[in-house]
Amino acid sequence: MTFQTSLKAALFGLSALALGSAASADQLDDIKAAGKIVTATDMHYAPFDMLNNGTYEGMTKDLFDEVSKEIGVEPVYQDIPWTAELPGLEVGKFDIVIAPVTITPERLERYTFTLPIADATVSLVRAAANTELTKPEDIKGKTVGVQQGTAQFRQLQAYGESLGGVNVKEYGTTDEAYADLAAGRLDAVAGSLPNLTYLVKNRAETFALFEPAQFGQPTYFAWVLRKEEGSESFAKAINDALLKMTDDGRVKAIQEKWLGSHTELPREVPAN
Incomplete structure (x- = not known):
């Protein structure tokens, strides 16, 4: 075996060892x-x-x-x-x-x-004083806030299309959406049921869940x-x-x- 062949074999062995280590990481x-x-x-x-x-x-x-x-x-x-x-x-x-x-x-x-x-089933919350909205289908033609980039956003879009149209407004955080809902700049906010249940539990004077609150698949x-x-x-x-x-x-x-x-x-x- 020549020196060059030996060197190639050694380098191949080191490469194989490195690849094996990476694969087993x-x-x-x-x-x-x-x-x-x-x-x-x-x-x-x-x-x-x-x-x-x-x-x-x-x-x-x-x-x-x-x-x-x-x-x-x-x-x-x-x-x-x-x-x-x-x-x-x-x-x-x-x-x-x-x-x-x-x-x-x-x-x-x-x-x-x-x-x-x-x-994480998507649900809806409204302002407590807004008694015109009760069930999920009532959001047809309304403005609904939701956190951007979430599965709830996509579910809300699909549900809105099935109703014939909902104005979906995206927010960086749910807190921003809740603030606009409280200020009257939104008709409702969509989110997961646990998040909205917690919100209403702690701020019942401001927010209320739709009845039923959930829509879409679990x-x-x-x-x-x-x-x-x-x-x-x-x-x-x-x-x-x-x-x-x-x-x-x-x-x-x-x-x-x-x-x-x-x-x-x-x-x-x-x-x-």
Whole structure:
């Protein structure tokens, strides 16, 4: 064997070793080695994520604190605008998006979802003084606010088209939409049932749910990881923790603390 041949063989071996290491890279191992999970969420999405005098709190934080304990690492919480979260996840700026993300068939093709953490079925809220709007179909021809880039936005658009037309106004945060609704600049706001239930519970003098509030197909919120082989063990660790917390009552207690009620959630990731 010549020196040149030996050199080529050595270089090939190093390349194969590097490729093998990359292919076997495991996100959970990396997280445990670092001792932390770097997360992203939008801290303006009550009751899941809120800033109270600068302190992060909410249903998401309580759930993920417990999940992190089960995995044996510390959570690092970052306040990121919703529209930047999934793109940031894809380029590796954080390990997971813990902002409640609605599970949809399109997103399932692109991302790895955890087990559901809450009901996400789209619903409607109105000003408490506006008794002309009661059922969902009453929004025909009206102006309805919704957070941009959400599954609720797409569901509202589709529902509006089925009614013959709804003026959909997009907002960066739900808080901005609620403010315009209270000021009379909107007829209604669409969002997930847990968010709107929490809003009405805390501001019943200003807001009221439609009756019925929900429309469209039942959907669920979950957390999101990158869709890659190395993330499979990380997703399993989170799901195992959520199932353990469901069985020992921690999920129920956290739901009741923030939502005032308990909803049984699927024990598998819904297919759509």
